[in-house]
Amino acid sequence: MTLQEKADSLSVSPHTLRNWKRRQESVSSGSGDLTSRANKLNSHRLILPVELLSHPENAVRLTALSRRLKETGLSLSGALLYFALDYLRIKGIAPASFEGETGSLEKKVLESAAPDELKGMLRDFLETLPPSERIRPLGVRLFREEERCLQQEYDLPGLIYQSLRQEGKRSRHGSWFTPRPVVDALLRPRLKQHSRLFDPCCGSGLFLCRFAELKGSVATVRGVDRDPLAVFLARLNLYLRFPVPASLEAVSLGDSLSPGSWHLSSGTLTATNPPWGAHFSQTEKKALRSRYPRICSGESASYFLARTVEEMPPGAAAAFLLPEALFYVKAHRDIRKLLLSEAPPEEIREWGRLFKGVYSEVLSCRFIRKGKQRTVKVLPRGETLPLKRFRQENDKIINSHCSAVDQSIIDKIEKGTVRPLPGDCRWLLGVVTGDNGRFVQDSPSPGSLPLLTGKELKAFASDPVRRYLSGEISALQQSRKPEEYGEAKLVYRFIGHRPVFSLDREGLMTLNSANSLIPPEPGELKEMVFWYNSALFRFLWNKKYRSVKMLRHQLVSLPLPLWNKDEKRELTALVKEGEKRQDMPPEGDRLIFRHFDLTEREIRLVLEN
Numbered sequence: 001m002t003l004q005e006k007a008d009s010l011s012v013s014p015h016t017l018r019n020w021k022r023r024q025e026s027v028s029s030g031s032g033d034l035t036s037r038a039n040k041l042n043s044h045r046l047i048l049p050v051e052l053l054s055h056p057e058n059a060v061r062l063t064a065l066s067r068r069l070k071e072t073g074l075s076l077s078g079a080l081l082y083f084a085l086d087y088l089r090i091k092g093i094a095p096a097s098f099e100g101e102t103g104s105l106e107k108k109v110l111e112s113a114a115p116d117e118l119k120g121m122l123r124d125f126l127e128t129l130p131p132s133e134r135i136r137p138l139g140v141r142l143f144r145e146e147e148r149c150l151q152q153e154y155d156l157p158g159l160i161y162q163s164l165r166q167e168g169k170r171s172r173h174g175s176w177f178t179p180r181p182v183v184d185a186l187l188r189p190r191l192k193q194h195s196r197l198f199d200p201c202c203g204s205g206l207f208l209c210r211f212a213e214l215k216g217s218v219a220t221v222r223g224v225d226r227d228p229l230a231v232f233l234a235r236l237n238l239y240l241r242f243p244v245p246a247s248l249e250a251v252s253l254g255d256s257l258s259p260g261s262w263h264l265s266s267g268t269l270t271a272t273n274p275p276w277g278a279h280f281s282q283t284e285k286k287a288l289r290s291r292y293p294r295i296c297s298g299e300s301a302s303y304f305l306a307r308t309v310e311e312m313p314p315g316a317a318a319a320f321l322l323p324e325a326l327f328y329v330k331a332h333r334d335i336r337k338l339l340l341s342e343a344p345p346e347e348i349r350e351w352g353r354l355f356k357g358v359y360s361e362v363l364s365c366r367f368i369r370k371g372k373q374r375t376v377k378v379l380p381r382g383e384t385l386p387l388k389r390f391r392q393e394n395d396k397i398i399n400s401h402c403s404a405v406d407q408s409i410i411d412k413i414e415k416g417t418v419r420p421l422p423g424d425c426r427w428l429l430g431v432v433t434g435d436n437g438r439f440v441q442d443s444p445s446p447g448s449l450p451l452l453t454g455k456e457l458k459a460f461a462s463d464p465v466r467r468y469l470s471g472e473i474s475a476l477q478q479s480r481k482p483e484e485y486g487e488a489k490l491v492y493r494f495i496g497h498r499p500v501f502s503l504d505r506e507g508l509m510t511l512n513s514a515n516s517l518i519p520p521e522p523g524e525l526k527e528m529v530f531w532y533n534s535a536l537f538r539f540l541w542n543k544k545y546r547s548v549k550m551l552r553h554q555l556v557s558l559p560l561p562l563w564n565k566d567e568k569r570e571l572t573a574l575v576k577e578g579e580k581r582q583d584m585p586p587e588g589d590r591l592i593f594r595h596f597d598l599t600e601r602e603i604r605l606v607l608e609n
Contacts (some may be wrong), residue, residue, distance in 0.1 A: 007442065049162040051356055052179055054154050061147045066163040068142065076164055079135045080229055081105055081125055083160050084236055085112070086142035090151070090536075091240060094118060106134040117245040121150060125232050154180045157233040158204030158313060177203050178273040178321055183210050186271055186319040186364055194269035194317070199223040200256035200304060205234030207262075207271050208250065209241055218242040223251045257288065257303055262311040270311075270318040274304035276360070295334050301326060302335035309343045312369040318343070321351075324361040327398040328546050328555065336396040343367045344387050348400045349379040363400070376400065402543040406609075409602050413540055416596045418559035424520045427552055428485060430494065430512035431469065434477030440511070444468045452504065454493045454513030459533040460500040460578035464493065469509060478512070485509045490517045490528055492550055499541050499550060501532040515550070526575045527568070531561055533578065535589045536596065539606045561595050 001408055049067070050059055069079040083107050088094035094114030103111075108124045126134060145148075150156055158177045160591060183206050187197075197211040202223030212218045218238055225231050231253045238247035256262070260463055264270065278300035280288065287297075288303055295302045301322055308318050326332045327348075339345065347366045349553070354362040375384040378400045389407065390398045431451070433439040440451065448468040456463040486507035493500045494515050510516060519525060537558075541547075545554050563571065574588045593603050 002266070015212070047162075047356055048157060049177065051354060052155065052159055052162065052177055054180060055149075055152050055475075057372065058153060059152050061155075061219065062159055062163060062341060065143070065147055065150065066160060067165060069160070072134075074133055075129070077125075077229060078105065079110075079164055080157075080161060080232065081122070081129070082138060082142060084157065085109065085122070086154065087236075088112075088114065088118075088240075089141075090143050090148060093243060094122075104135045104137055104358055105129070115243070117248055118239060118243075121232075121235060121248050128228070137189065149460040155204055155206050155209075155237060157236055158206065160251045161204060161229065161233055173450055178206055179354065180206065180210070181352070181365065182273075182321060182351065183207055183539050186321070187211055187214065187269075188367070189347075190269055190317060190319070191367070193267075195220065195267040196265065196269070197221045198262060198264060198270050200262065200270065200271045200308065201225055201272050201274050202226075202234050202251060203230050203273070205237045205251060207273075208234060209237050211269075211271070212238065213241060215541070218244065218247045218250055220248055222516050224254045225251070225257050226253070226255045228253055239348060257291070257307055259291070264311050264313060264316060266313045266316050268316060269314050270308050270316070271320070272304070273321040275300045277301075294338060296336055297331045297517065299326070300330060302332060305335050306338060309338060309369060312343070314370040315368065317366060317368050318348075319364065319366045321362060321364050324350075324363050324546070325362060327400065330395050330551070336390075336398055339367060340387065340391050340396055340398075341520055343369045344373060345376045346371060346373050347377045347379065348398070350401065397545070399543065401546060405605060406539075406543050409598070409605065410540060410543060412598070412602075413536070413596055414559060416559075417562045419562045420559070421556050421560055422520050422524070426518040428480060428489070428510070428516040429475055430514050430516075432478035432512045433469075436511075439469060439476065440473045441468050441470055442466065445470055447601045450506075450508055451511055451515055452491060452508045453511040454495065456583035457491060457493050457500050457502045457514055459500055459584060460503060460529055460581075461582050462504065463582075465508065465555055467511070482509055487515070487518065488522055488525060490519075490532070491515070492517065492532070497542075497548060499532055499538055503529050503531050503575075515552075515556070527563060528560065529577050530571045530578070530588060531592070533584050535584070535606055536592050536598075539609050542609060561592065563595070567591065567595060 014058050015174055022051070037398055040352055045280065048059060048063060050056065053059060053062070065083075069083060072079060072082065074082060085094070085105070089591055094112045106126060109126050112119055112122065114122065153159055155177070162177055187207065187210055191211075191214055195215075197207065197220060199205075199207045199221075200223075202208055202225050205223060208221040208223045212221045218241070221238075223234055225234065231251050234251040235248045238250055241247070249341065250585060262270075276299075280298075280300070285298065288298070292303055292306050293324070301320075305320065305322075308320075312318060326335060344363050345367045349363040349364045351364065353360070374388070375386055377384050381403070383403055385404065390396060444450070445468065448470040450465040451467045451469045452462060452465055456466060473482065488503070488505050488507065491502045491504045491508075491514050502517070504510075519528065540558060541554075544558070548555065562568075571588070574585050574591065577585045578588065589607075593606075598606070
């Protein structure tokens with residue numbers, strides 16, 4: 001087995017695996033404790049998808065039903081079939097023909113009074129289960145009387161599936177089902193212009209169900225998914241609404257990224273919530289790189305976007321739910337460039353943090369193949385922004401949250417009395433131990449080194465050190481020599497929605513949650529910490545990049561104020577006060593506003609953001 005294959009089997013990177021071997025960690029321990037530290041892809045935690053509930057009071061009932069299914073000891077496939085059979089019973093579509101409180105899945109399927117086409121689907125799904133599961137005695141009636149109100153939920157099969165899937169598997173497949181209000185927001189505005197809908201990664205079929213309901217016919221929808229369990233549930237969901245054979249034929253098992261036409265017409269709307277950050281095998285990665293050479297990031301959502309643009313005829317539209325990072329992070333410049341040139345967005349809606357357990361905020365985007373529009377509408381605020389602004393930006397960042405007024409303030413800053421960040425600054429990444437439990441401790445010991453982390457960082461000055469680095473520096477996954485950290489520097493949080501910069505006058509080592517910047521002239525430290533902790537810089541940062549990571553190339557791209565002598569003298573005193581209070585003194589922001597000659601209205605907008 002190659003290094004890459006072994007890393008794939010443990011759901012870690014080859015770099016992490018090399019580090020374990022260098023530190024003489026066993027691969028067996030890597031498959032358990034170490035992988036849980038490296039990432040959450042092996043997490044067995046179950047997360048209740050409360051964001052999908054139409055009726056929040058059903059959370060307790062959903063938890064009880066999911067727990068009962070889990071306690072059967074069935075596989076996920078078996079549990080879903082068990083659920084589907086009893087759900088069809090209480091819906092009155094496929095009542096069991098036998099009496100009694102126990103029976104096997106096989107008996108329940110074979111003796112069901114379901115219509116032939118539905119019974120055929122259930123029988124086919126039964127054949128995918130191990131023989132031992134098919135004949136195991138089970139309680140026939142899964143739903144309790146008080147849980148019948150779960151029928152109020154629009155997508156109960158999808159809720160059950162998401163409740164029973166382990167966090168690691170959901171993350172590995174990038175699978176997060178869509179709340180109904182989001183589906184409606186994507187479909188309704190274009191309902192009149194489209195006679196059909198295609199969902200290339202349909203999951204439990206929510207987009208298909210809503211479009212078919214709104215059009216009044218299941219013949220208007222078609223879906224594909226590579227997950228056989230999702231396909232089973234999508235067919236079930238459609239059949240519950242339209243109990244005809246066409247409902248079972250509308251969804252196919254397959255990979256929409258593979259070669260082969262989607263056969264889209266100009267009147268077909270492609271709408272989906274594609275997998276985000278899905279993990280592919282090495283064979284799949286190689287095939288995808290060859291098939292989609294313009295997508296360098298390897299992001300699964302970008303592949304689906306690229307394929308959709310490729311398949312849509314001119315004038316056709318698509319609607320996608322996407323992670324906000326796709327619109328801002330530099331690595332995703334590839335898909336933004338493709339969209340802006342070949343399928344410009346006509347509407348973007350901001351949804352915030354939509355999914356439990358997912359840190360990324362979410363946007364929905366409607367775009368048109370070969371569209372001629374020059375502006376994009378941004379909801380919920382209702383403003384239209386020029387697409388030209390995004391096309392002219394170097395990284396093609398689609399910062400839709402930045403209004404026209406916001407942009408005018410940014411232009412004022414960039415055209416003001418400013419200078420670039422010195423090109424000969426030195427940058428220091430924080431230490432990556434690969435195993436904080438082993439190398440980072442809460443109290444000093446002989447030979448240990450004080451370690452500054454992101455948690456201690458405050459504006460202007462950090463809190464006292466609370467962590468210590470022990471062990472051999474050479475055993476760490478990533479580190480510079482201790483002496484390289486040993487001079488005055490600017491330390492900043494690597495991850496966070498608010499820029500935080502501290503002066504480190506002691507020359508401390510930092511953990512990877514804190515990176516460092518050393519300007520060529522030590523006197524510049526005061527000017528930098530003053531500017532980087534200001535309300536105006538925070539505004540500039542959020543409006544330009546909206547990034548949860550403070551990246552070097554972004555800091556380099558942003559200007560520094562060019563202070564005059566009087567301003568330098570005033571800010572020196574303000575920095576001393578800022579270090580005492582660990583916050584920007586009010587006079588500090590006023591000094592910066594005066595430097596850029598901001599109006600009262602502009603100041604108010606900056607402070608409100």
